[in-house]
Amino acid sequence: MRMRHRPLRLMPDRRPDPDALLASIRRSEAKATRGRLKVFFGMAPGVGKTYAMLQAARKAHAEGMDVVVALVETHGREETQLLLEGLPVVPRKLIAYRGTQLGELDLEAVLARRPRLAVVDELAHTNAPGSRHLKRWQDVEELLAAGIDVFTTLNVQHLESRADTVRQITGVAVRETVPDSMLEAAAGIQLVDLTPEQLRERLAEGKVYLGDRAAVAADNFFKESNLTALRELALRLTAERVDKQLREIREDRQISAIWRSGERLLVAVGASPFSTRLIRWTRRMAYALDAPWLAVCVETPVPLTPEERKLLDENLTLARELNAEIVVVPDRDVAGTLVRVAQQHNVSQIVIGKSRGHPVLDFLRGGSLADRLIRRSGQIDVYVVPAEPRTGRSRWREWSLSAASRPREYVTALLTVLGVTLVGLAMQGLTGYTAISLFYLTSVILLGLFVGQGPILLAATLSALAWNFLFIPPIITFRIDKFEDGLMFGIFFVTALVTGRLTGRLRAQERDQRQREQRATALYQLTRAIAAARSVDEVLRNAAAQVQELFGARLAIFTEDPAQPGRLRLHPAATYVADEKEQGVAAWSFRNHKNAGRFTDTLPAAEGFYLPLLAGENCMGAMGVKPPAEATLPVNQRELLESFATQIALALDRERLRATEEAARLSRESEKLHRTLLDGVSHELKTPLAVIASAAENLADGPLVAEIRTATQRLQRLVNNLLDMTRLESGTLRLRRDWCDPADLINAAREMTADALRSRTVRMDLPAGLPLVRADAGLIQQALANLIHNACVHTPPTALITLAAGTDEAAGQLWFAVADNGPGLRPEQLDRLFDKFYRGDPDRAGGLGLGLSIARGFAEAHGGRVAAGNQPGGGARFTIFLPLEQPASVPPE
Amino acid sequence: MSTDTFQPEVLVIDDEVQIRRLLRVTLEGAGFRVREAEGGGPGLAEAATKRPDAIILDLGLPDLPGIEVLKRLREWSRLPVLILSVRGQEADKIEALDAGADDYLSKPFGGGELLARLRAMLRRVQSPEEESNARFGDVEVDFARRVVTKAGAVVKLTPKEYALLRLLLLHRGKVITHRQILRELWGPKAEEQTQYLRVYMTHLRQKLEDEPNQPEYFRTESGIGYRFSGE
Structure with a gap:
């Protein structure tokens, strides 16, 4: 079967591979958001997958999970039907198709319903035309992507990589396949197992198929030998999967004793139905080795027929779906290119099909593809997988069909030969009949530049015949008497054929090259256009x-x-x-x-x-x-x-x-402008006030001097409030947060309001061990000062003012309170107290009603809030709440 | 200090003519000689040629930022510098103090406060040598024996607490920024960890102040640093 012509290499170094780690992290991330898939897996229909699935679904439902049956096929089995009772079912979507109504999974309805868990039978099902997806597994994929868990059932024969093996075992071609990645991504696989005898008994009892179908099935698919093979396949697959999971757990837990094998596979893909098998074979091996793999197609200059092109595309698409990296390289030398690509991609094993090439041609080329590959592969393992018995057409027929050209080209060829013949007849007297062959040959070569291979062949053949018939004596017969004429004829024919075919191939090659170049240019131009x-x-x-x-x-x-x-x-x-x-x-x-x-x-x-x-x-x-x-x-x-x-x-x-x-730049600039303006205004207003205030300080005391001082202070407060308000409103307020001692903040606020508090009784109520708070000291002090000032304005001079602080551990807050034993707040005031320009006592002169509003703004800028209310014993109480954070611990000495 | 025998000269660098005049009146009234400069450039030139005893520097100068004037000055001179600024410019003040300014004063200022700061500054320059002990309230600190007593009873301080106390006493009357203290006590990597300072300052106040919540000696300069006040 395989040739392994080199002993196993040493294990690669055991460094944790960063890519593997990343993949592991991605896996766990993907697990977190995506729904989880559970597959009830069996060897054949009738083993009881749907039954097991519904039992599991009922259990989840009974535990209170939001379960819906998105689609279940009971196949008329009563025991299955019974299990469905009591489970919520999403009605099927009816699709009219060729006169019948087909009931399909209603994907929209399930997505809209958003259950925790959806039950979807028969993962491999092909949807009716007109559905959103071609296959049901794609519906399931979308459910999973939406975060919905899914229970589903699957038979081993429907698995993409196993479909071929199953066909070989049972002789039944499998059309409905599910990509292996689906099963790999499943969070859980439950193998539903029966012995072949048990299954055949169930079949005989009519539990699998009803009526005549059972008898037919028993003789075909359900033969004991088939079932035994299928069962082995299913068991082995599950075992492989357990093994792989174990490996993933190892990676997750970073036990680095065993790391990935470091293998990388390459499969050569061509335009042959056999390649499909080769791809699946490689994919199985890659999965078992947990190795990445490449599918490489070497495009030789031999042009492909449209059918071959389609087949090649299908093969490459399949490889892509099976998670292979695709590499397409144009080159004449298939073996050399494969080795080169393998070396570039650090491939450890190359898989190719056993060549069915012609023995003579192989000899001329220096051995079959496998021979040449093995000779040049060096350190790389080469697996040669045998082909199936040849069923297709011969290469020659393929080639001749590929030469199919447009009729116009045949007409051109015909007319050319006719023209040359006429010229030949006219010139014969001058040149002799031998030289006429050169006219023909020249015309065939020239034709090769303009028409396809078919017309060239036609022209070559016709030229040879016409030359023989009309010019080689005896003329008007196909007979050739002289030996040298016969030789000449033979050489002419071969030369015409070969040159014709060569020019044709050149043309095809050139066309391919042009197409490739065109695409490369297009991409290049687009990239450049985008850059420019x-x-x-x-x-x-x-x-x-x-x-x-x-x-x-x-x-x-x-x-x-x-x-x-x-x-x-x-x-x-x-x-x-x-x-x-x-x-x-x-x-x-x-x-x-x-x-x-x-x-x-x-x-x-x-x-x-x-x-x-x-x-x-x-x-x-x-x-x-x-x-x-x-x-x-x-x-x-x-x-x-x-x-x-x-x-x-x-x-x-x-x-x-x-x-x-x-x-962001605009906003920065506008903020900068705003700040400059504010700073300018601030400077212009404050400087003269500072001069007045400082000068007044230095004047000898007197009744008028006291008036100047009071008025100046009032003006300063007003200017400060207006500027603070503007900063708040414009959104240019920037907090300079730092760890602050609550007592410091209160003391600073007290100093700021020293003049107002001069004749007052102030009580401080600060418990020991208050936590630090992360705040902009300047702003919180200003907020507190505003509250203190407010209390002084609205209470009689004899009232007691209490400054307190404390913590609310449950809410994670620190609070500051300014309380008084004055008249307290009227109920209608409470809602509007902190509003801008709201004045509690409109009749009293002075004040703009900004102080409390600013206090609120500063507190809220810290993620805190303000509150006001009356105290149980009378008097108002204003509180600022600030969120507490845990400071980094102080290092011990 | 006697103003009869020694008349210190103060250079005022401020672009506001009214502030300059105000300062001149206040300072001359207290026996200082005053020079004026209306910008950073002329101010530096004055400082270099006339060698005043102290400088009062406004941070908001039109030609050269005050901080720049300070940095250039500090390249060649250790003259005491008092910074003038307005409320809300804490960041600028800290920068100036870290760059070597000796003290700051916020506008509007009282004449008494200005003179007290100026005199404290000049005194520090004139008697920079360390004292062997210090006394404030009923607290006595013996630097030589590393012993601190309050009302006659020995107060136990941890090494960091003692270091903090010593640093503040060494710069009596002068504001020290958070960064300066943190760098001195915990090293340059801890410059942002102001919570260390808050915690140690609370300990120090609880051990040495009569009313820790309304400290008399260990004063907080809001948003800037600490100052030990008390003669």
Whole structure:
């Protein structure tokens, strides 16, 4: 089977691989937000998966979990039907298809219902045309992405990587497959196992299929030998999975004794149905080794037929779906290229199919592909997997079919041969018949520059025949008498054929090269255009032009609406107008960060192909591409479009960052201007006041001097209040927070209001051991001073003023209180006390009603609040609450 | 200090002519000689050529920021400098103090306070040598024996508490910024950890003040630092 021509290498070094660690972290992050999938896994229909699943669902339901049955197939089995009773069921969505009604999973309804757990039977089911997704597993994927847990059932034969093995075992081709990644991402797998005898008994009892179907099934799929093989497959898969989980746990817990094997696989992919098997084989091995793998296609100059091209694309798509990295390299030398790619990517093992090449050709080339590969592979292991018996057409037929050219080219070939024949007839007297062959040969070579291989072959053959018939004696017969004429004829024929084919191949190669170059150029031009573009509009218009030129397709760009986050709007640079349905597809792609629409399995009925515009983690919008009706989308074009999408997304992201930066700059500048203005006004108002106040201080005491001092203080308070209010209102207030001792803050406030308190009785009520508070000392002092001043203004001079502080441990707050035993507050005042320009005593002269409002503003700027009320024993009490934080501990001495 | 025999010269650097005149009246009334400069550049030139005994510097100068004037001055001179500023410029004051200013005064200021600060500043310059003991209220500190008593009873201080007390007493009457204290006691890495200071200051007040919640000697300069006041 396999050749392993080199002993195992030493284990790689045991350093924890940062990539592995990162992957492990991502896994646990993904686990946190995504729903969890549990798969009830079995070897064949009828083992009781649905039954086991419903039992588990009932148990969860009984425990109070929000469970809904999104879809369950009972197949008329009574015991299953019984289990459904009592569970909430989401009605199926009915889809009309060819005259019948098909009941499908109603994805919208389940998503809208948002249960904790949804039960979805038969993961491998293919949805009816017109559903959002082609396959049910994609529906489940979307449920999981929405954070809904899912219970589902699956048979081993439906697993993508095992489908082929199952076909070999049972002879039944499996069409409905589920990607292996689905099972790998499952949080839990429950194997529902029965012995083959038990299953056959159940079948006989009519518990699996009803009526005649049971008998037919027993003879075919349910043969004991089949079941035994399938069971082994299912058991082995579950065992592998347990093994892998164990490994993941090791990585999570960082027991670094065993790290990943360090293996990396490469599979050579070609345009053959056999490649599909090879891909699945490699994927199984990669999974078992926990190794990344590459699928490499070497594009030789031999042109492919449309069918082959399609097959190759399908193979590459399959490899991509199975999580392979795709590499496509154009080169003549397949073996050399494979080795080169393998070395570049640190591949440890190469997988190829056993070549069915021609023995003679192989000899000429220096051995079969496998031989050549093994000779050059050096340190790399080579696995050669045998092919199945040949079923396809021969290479020659493939080649001759591939030469199919347009009729016009055949006509051209025909006319050319006719023309040369006429010229030959006219010139024969001058040159002799041998030289005529050179005319023919020249014409065939020249033709090769203009027409395909078929017409060249035709021309070569016709030329040979015409030369023989009309010129080689005896003429007007195909007979050749002389030996040298025969030799000449043979050489001519071969030369014409070979040159014709060579020129044809050159042309094909050139065409391919041109296409590739065109794509590379397109990407390069787009990148350059984006780098140079002054605006996003320019980028998008450029992209639209490129898409039109390269794919003949129209382009629509949807960007996230800044006014309504999560909603898309069509960018004006679009070259087609997407209707509501198409916009829905774009929105799906945007929300799920996945391709959708035409050429995909999600909403494939759409007219356009939609790609998310992903810039790193951010999705900037979606890009729609609408190609002509009959177009296909090969893998390389799809990748080109994805590159386009990435480039556009990056441009959009850059633009977004630029806009944010610009807004921030504007706000900074406006703030700076504001601050400058405020500082200027502040300086101009305060300086003269300071001069007056300082001068008054130095005057000898007298009745008028006291008046000057009082008036100056009042003016200073007013100016300070107005400036504080302006700072609060303009939003330019910047806190300079620092750890403060509450007693210090109260003392400072007391000093600031020393004049007002001069003739007052003040009581301090500060418990020992008050915690520190992180605050802007200046602002809190000002707030407290305002409260103290307020108390002095609104109480008779004999009233007692109490300054207190304390903590509310439960609320995590520190409070400061200014209380008095004056008349207290009237109920109608309470609501409006802290309002701007509200004055408790409108009749009393003086004051703007700003002090309390400022106190509130400063407290709220600290994340705190203010409160006012009457005390039980009479008098008002104003309190400032500030949030407490735990300061970093003081180091011990 | 006697003003009869010695008339210290004070250089006032302020762009506001009214403030300059006010200062001149106040200072001359108290026996100082006064020079004036209306900007940072001329002020520096005056300081270099006339060698005054002290400088009163406004932080908000039009030609050269006050802090810049201070830094340039400190490159060659240890002249005592008193900073003048308005309320709410705490950050500027701290910067100036850290850059080597000796004290600050907020506008509007009383004449008495200005003179007291100025005299304390000049005294520190004239008698910089360390004393062997200090006394305030009923507290006595013996630097040589590292013993602190209050009302005759020995007060036990931890090494950091003692270091803090000694630092403040060494700079009697002068404001010391948080950063300066933290750097001195805990090293440059702890410059932002003001909570250390708050905690130690509370301890010190509880051990040495009569009314720890309304301290008489260990005064808080709000948002700036501490000052030991008391003769």
